[in-house]
Amino acid sequence: MMISLHHPLDLKLSLDSGQAFRWREIDGWWWGTMGNAAVKMRVFRNKLEIFSDHVDQVQLGTMATNYFSLDEDHSGIIQSFGNDPYLVRIIDQFAGLRILRQDFWECLISFLCSAESSVARIRRMTEDMSRVFGKEVRLDGHTLWTFPEINVLANASEQELRDLGLGFRAPNIVEAAERVVNGDINKAKFQNMTHSEAMGELMKFKGIGPKIASCILLFSIGKDEAFPVDRWVRRSLERVYGLPEKMSHTAIEDWAQNRFGRNAGLAQQFLFHAERDGVN
DSSP: OEEEOSSOOOHHHHHSSSSOSOOEEETTEEEEEETTEEEEEEEETTEEEEEOSSSOHHHHHHHHHHHHTTTSOHHHHHHTTTTOHHHHHHHGGGTTOOOOOOOHHHHHHHHHHTTTOOHHHHHHHHHHHHHHHSOEEEETTEEEEOOOOHHHHHTSOHHHHHTTTOTTHHHHHHHHHHHHHTTSOOHHHHHTSOHHHHHHHHTTSTTOOHHHHHHHIIIIIOOTTOOOOOHHHHHHHHHHHOOOTTOOHHHHHHHHHHHHGGGHHHHHHHHHHHHHHTOO
């Protein structure tokens, strides 16, 4: 099906930038799963062209619209950064970058895997878990795997996860799965919390510190004010805005929310890409 795009959408910037880890580009198409559906998509002539054999077109359109926030006033969000000269200068170079609205469960486990990991290693760990514990789905001759269901990982042993190379992350993932299965936490609970409350609750999980908590809130809970701080973002803030080197994550996030407003998370993505890519 074809979805008209009223604002730019860059799939590579959005899908291959450390927000999500299981999308792959093959011959101009991006392949992955949304829920239990295998999906392929590309942007062609200002339209999102997306296909799946596993859901009807109405459901597929809804899934894509939600995933990329296509119903948001993206231009209005960009205009809200108009008082920041540096953002104004770099935004056009990353037109089409979107904050993804991922499945909370997959996002939670993916970022538990991110502790002391490169993007390549996170991809390998999440793909290996999907191959072993997920379901095989096929589309146009391609085989993909859905992300493991909550109860499946909750019943997995720590050793099974260690055998997949998850190392010290394995017990944290088992514990997180058990807490989700038991109903201790879910997406709705976090959505109904303030940003600071949700941060505090997420950091009760073993293996989740401020950066990982902010990523989960931004990329799956819809807390658009969340502002993850990694080395690239910290370098940008020190270089461009003069923030001190030893400033805490909490202090930086407070500063960013005051400066960039309720869409600080999108500003974070622009700063991250610009610093990593050497754009000044």
